[in-house]
Amino acid sequence: MTTPPFSPVFWRDKRIPFVELRKVADGRHVCYALHSHPHWSLGAIINGKSTFRYRNDNFAVGAGDLVVMNPEWAHACNPIDNHSWSYLMMYVDTQWLTNLRFQAGLLPTPVWLDLHTAVLSDNRWFDRYCHLADCLLNTRSAVTNKQGELEAFLSGLMHELATQPINQQPATADVLTQLSRYIDQYATEDVSLETLCALSGFSEGHLIRSFKQAFGFTPHAYLVNRRVQLGQSQLKKGTPIAEVALNAGFSDQPHFQRAFKRRVAATPNQYRLGSANEKIHAADSK
Known part of the structure; x- marks a missing residue:
């Protein structure tokens, strides 16, 4: 039996337990209800266009865009009118990423603070994300290389996102x-x-x-x-x-x-x- 083209690929490695990657080559049949994750998430639109609902905001995103999701923030990303759509999603353990930000001097204490960026349209970071995904999915790449690439990418990205404009969210009662x-x-x-x-x-x-x-x-x-x-x-x-x-x-x-x-x-x-x-x-x- 052949695998349908829209079947997702999930990459995990027990030696790098703080990250998971999902790849969807044909997302025309993919439809998400509103949901959230306990970890921080970063997506890349590889091809096509989609809607990105993020809490109370809605964005139109397309190929070359990165979408950024804080832990436990409700969101849904879905294709537009059955158009071609493919994407990558990376899920990073929140505490691990918190420690990375703290050690980089981006947090005053090792306690998670939400990031303010929802969509990042920057070819440099998009290309680096795709390179990282290829590295993680490559069965011939050594685990030390994968972890090094991952830490270098996320460290750089956290510094980049720290410079983005702040969109303050109201405090929850x-x-x-x-x-x-x-x-x-x-x-x-x-x-x-x-x-x-x-x-x-x-x-x-x-x-x-x-x-x-x-x-x-x-x-x-x-x-x-x-x-x-x-x-x-x-x-x-x-x-x-x-x-x-x-x-x-x-x-x-x-x-x-x-x-x-x-x-x-x-x-x-x-x-x-x-x-x-x-x-x-x-x-x-x-």
Whole structure:
């Protein structure tokens, strides 16, 4: 059986656990629901055009653009009118990148601060990103070379982004932050709107509006997104899909499959196969 042209490629290497790369050669059939990641993300539009929704803003992006996503910021990037579209996405562990920025003198303390840039249109950085992606995907490239290229690229990019104009975001109310942490803690359980209203003192309508304004999601959508993130983490470890579905709080595997595909634009099995590919990459890049 041949692999469909729009099947995503996920690159991971256990010896470089703080980075993951996704490549989609034909994204015309890819469609994302609003979602977020616990890590910092950087995308490159290789071909075609797409929309980029980032919290409450919308951007039109095309070939040569880099899109920058802070941890936990709601976003969705989708093709326009079934036009040709291909892209790369890199996901970097937030704490690792925080330490890199701190050691470079770009942060006063080793605590994450959001970056203000959403879209970077700069051929130099686009070309360097593509070069890095080729290096990571190259099974003949040594792991030390991959890590060196990665650190050099991200160190330089963090300095570049530190010079970009600041677009200050409004602060999130403490009560909403506390509610999001409550959902994080009990994501695998049934978290009712009534419970969240009791904890916050808000009416249902006010809670939904305020929460969506702060995080880009309704409380329920935030909960499902968090469950999908938990599922991704377990799939990376090779856990069977049916077991992952129940561990992440879904009622059954089909429910998990649907929610996962809407937010990751890949099936759980496609994502999980990246774990098997790790072994191939690790063996070939020694």
